[in-house]
Amino acid sequence: MLRVRFAPSPTGYLHIGSARTFIFNWLYARRNGGTMILRIDDTDVERNTQESLDSIYEGLRWLDLSWDEFYRQSERGELHRSAAETIFAKGLAYRDFTPAAVSEDEEKSHADGQWLFNPAMRELSKEESDRRAAAGEPFVLRFRVPRESRTEVTFQDLVYGAQSKATADIEDFALLRSSGVPTYHMASCADDADLRISHIIRGQDHLTNTFKHVLIFEALGVTPPNFAHLPLLIAPDGSKLSKRKHGPVVSVTTYRDAGFLPQAFINFVCLLGWSPKDDREVLSRQELVDAFSLEGINQSNATVNFTEQDPFDPKAVWFNAEHIRTMPQEQLAEQLLPFAAAAGFSPDRAKMKQVTPLIQERIRLLSDVKTTADIFFLDPLPPYDSAELIPQKGDAAMAATVLERARQVLETAEFRHETLDAALRAAAAELKVKTGQMFQPIRVAVCGRKVAPPLFETLEVLGRETTLKRIDEALRMLPAPLRTEN
RNA sequence: GGCGCUAUCGUCUAACGGUUAGGACGGAGCCCUCUCAAGGCUCAAAUACGGGUUCGAUUCCCGUUAGCGCUACCA
Numbered sequence: 001m002l003r004v005r006f007a008p009s010p011t012g013y014l015h016i017g018s019a020r021t022f023i024f025n026w027l028y029a030r031r032n033g034g035t036m037i038l039r040i041d042d043t044d045v046e047r048n049t050q051e052s053l054d055s056i057y058e059g060l061r062w063l064d065l066s067w068d069e070f071y072r073q074s075e076r077g078e079l080h081r082s083a084a085e086t087i088f089a090k091g092l093a094y095r096d097f098t099p100a101a102v103s104e105d106e107e108k109s110h111a112d113g114q115w116l117f118n119p120a121m122r123e124l125s126k127e128e129s130d131r132r133a134a135a136g137e138p139f140v141l142r143f144r145v146p147r148e149s150r151t152e153v154t155f156q157d158l159v160y161g162a163q164s165k166a167t168a169d170i171e172d173f174a175l176l177r178s179s180g181v182p183t184y185h186m187a188s189c190a191d192d193a194d195l196r197i198s199h200i201i202r203g204q205d206h207l208t209n210t211f212k213h214v215l216i217f218e219a220l221g222v223t224p225p226n227f228a229h230l231p232l233l234i235a236p237d238g239s240k241l242s243k244r245k246h247g248p249v250v251s252v253t254t255y256r257d258a259g260f261l262p263q264a265f266i267n268f269v270c271l272l273g274w275s276p277k278d279d280r281e282v283l284s285r286q287e288l289v290d291a292f293s294l295e296g297i298n299q300s301n302a303t304v305n306f307t308e309q310d311p312f313d314p315k316a317v318w319f320n321a322e323h324i325r326t327m328p329q330e331q332l333a334e335q336l337l338p339f340a341a342a343a344g345f346s347p348d349r350a351k352m353k354q355v356t357p358l359i360q361e362r363i364r365l366l367s368d369v370k371t372t373a374d375i376f377f378l379d380p381l382p383p384y385d386s387a388e389l390i391p392q393k394g395d396a397a398m399a400a401t402v403l404e405r406a407r408q409v410l411e412t413a414e415f416r417h418e419t420l421d422a423a424l425r426a427a428a429a430e431l432k433v434k435t436g437q438m439f440q441p442i443r444v445a446v447c448g449r450k451v452a453p454p455l456f457e458t459l460e461v462l463g464r465e466t467t468l469k470r471i472d473e474a475l476r477m478l479p480a481p482l483r484t485e486n
Numbered sequence: 487g488g489c490g491c492u493a494u495c496g497u498c499u500a501a502c503g504g505u506u507a508g509g510a511c512g513g514a515g516c517c518c519u520c521u522c523a524a525g526g527c528u529c530a531a532a533u534a535c536g537g538g539u540u541c542g543a544u545u546c547c548c549g550u551u552a553g554c555g556c557u558a559c560c561a
Contacts, residue, residue: 007561008561009560009561011560011561041561043560043561044560044561046560047560047561096559100558100559114487114488114489114557115557138559139559140559141559142559160491160492163490163491164490165489165490166489169488169489169490169557170489170557171557173558174558174559176559177559178559179559181559183558183559183560183561184560184561185561188561203555204491204492204554204555205554205555205556205561206555206556206561207490207491207555207556208489208490208491208555208556208557209556209561211490229491231491231492231554232554232555234553234554236497238553238554239554240554240555268498271498271499271510272498273498275498275499275500277499277500278500278509279499279500279508279509279510281498281499281509281510281511282510298499299491299492299493300491300492300493300553300554301491301492301553301554301555302497302498302499303497303498304497305496305497305498305511305512313497313498313511314497314511314512315497315498315510315511315512316511317511318510318511318512319511321524325524359523360524361523361524361525362522362523362524363523372522372523421520424520425520428520434520435520436519436520436521437520438520439520439521440520440521442520443520443521444521447521449521450521450522451521451522451523452521452522453521453522453523454520454521454522454523455520455521456520
């Protein structure tokens with residue numbers, strides 16, 4: 001039975017790296033008919049926050065990622081303590097009565113002097129240990145790393161291959177804090193054993209911790225699960241992604257609020273450190289499930305290429321644009337609604353459905369609706385420079401002539417883009433101006449700028465009334481003496 | 487400092503020990519075209535360095551360098 005878990009600690013918002021870890025676990029479970037478990041690793045009471053927990057749920061809900069079983073470590077303290085008890089009873093752990101390091105110097109001396117264990121504490125007699133404990137003296141419970149009986153700890157990583165580390169290089173790590181609260185290593189392993197996790201898929205920052213975990217599993221009398229460590233996601237400066245240093249750009253909700261599609265986000269992060277080994281890049285959720293395998297995961301860290309000017313990796317934005325383009329229009333219109341409302345447009349569904357096909361291949365983020373669809377929702381148009389009305393190789397007189405003529409045509413023409421196209425082309429021929437010279441003034445009059453969706457489709461959506469009103473306004477902006485009456 | 491992991495275009499990546507080292511994003515240019523997009527085509531751009539092994543190394547081994555991680559009574 002294949003069982004995987006995602007075990008975040010609620011000490012910050014769900015960031016892109018954690019999301020990817022969840023996704024890889026989820027993909028592996030769904031691919032192989034396994035069970036996905038969400039376990040909140042909240043043993044560090046000091047740093048846990050409700051906001052963080054909410055952020056994790058919020059992010060996962062947005063991505064529409066589900067789990068089959070749910071646990072909170074804080075509700076499983078008894079299990080962790082009894083597991084520690086078991087290890088202690090087997091003589092594989094000992095009490096360390098050394099007071100916690102308070103000063104930085106003390107900690108540093110540990111680091112410099114390759115601290116492995118305190119011999120006096122490791123070798124304390126059972127009698128004295130029991131006596132001091134009974135007297136109420138505080139202690140941490142440490143794992144007694146075997147140093148004589150074996151020389152190294154090994155395991156096979158499904159991504160990084162055979163791993164080994166000398167027992168002489170592993171320190172006697174803590175299992176229980178002096179408060180009696182289990183440490184991460186203890187709680188995590190006790191839970192992984194109890195929940196019968198078959199594959200631990202997690203960040204590479206845990207690779208060296210795994211030697212300790214193997215020791216714990218063995219001490220518990222359990223065969224260790226399979227391990228698969230993931231290359232880390234790093235910032236362009238080479239440092240590990242962190243909210244502290246990089247701010248909200250690493251938060252999943254930042255992507256959501258900027259107008260990313262969940263599927264595009266998932267697609268993007270999946271290709272950071274994993275490849276389907278063919279040249280496919282734009283993949284649906286189902287295609288990802290079908291293509292996913294641990295063999296496709298590579299070993300080197302991947303950079304999320306954001307900058308201070310642009311918080312999103314250009315490739316992530318491209319993925320989003322790709323997914324927007326292939327999305328059914330009905331769905332896209334629906335997704336666009338809240339972003340249009342946020343832009344202050346007060347859009348209705350029917351109007352949005354008309355506008356959507358005109359902007360679908362012109363937006364990269366859902367929030368781009370604000371800058372590309374404004375002309376359909378705002379009335380009147382924001383002010384613009386009347387010089388924009390003047391066509392290439394033309395002058396204000398030409399602009400005025402063109403607009404006057406267009407106005408006449410549009411007063412009676414049927415507002416369907418095919419007929420508008422034919423009518424206005426004919427008008428251009430009649431006036432002996434190039435089509436570009438004919439269309440550009442109309443476009444600017446109607447959109448307030450030169451860059452816009454195709455003209456005739458735009459007019460069709462805008463309708464006769466708005467179109468004529470905007471042309472009249474443009475005409476008023478042109479110098480009066482140059483206006484040609486007919 | 488010790489230990490571990492990693493190293494292909496700017497970025498994400500592909501390449502049974504044999505390829506003109508491939509694809510994508512981004513960049514430049516051309517085409518298409520009512521503007522913008524989209525689309526099509528083209529160009530620039532990489533095997534960190536040094537030693538081996540081999541008829542032949544991006545690929546295997548060693549070293550150097552660099553980056554990252556762990557080295558807590560954080561996770």
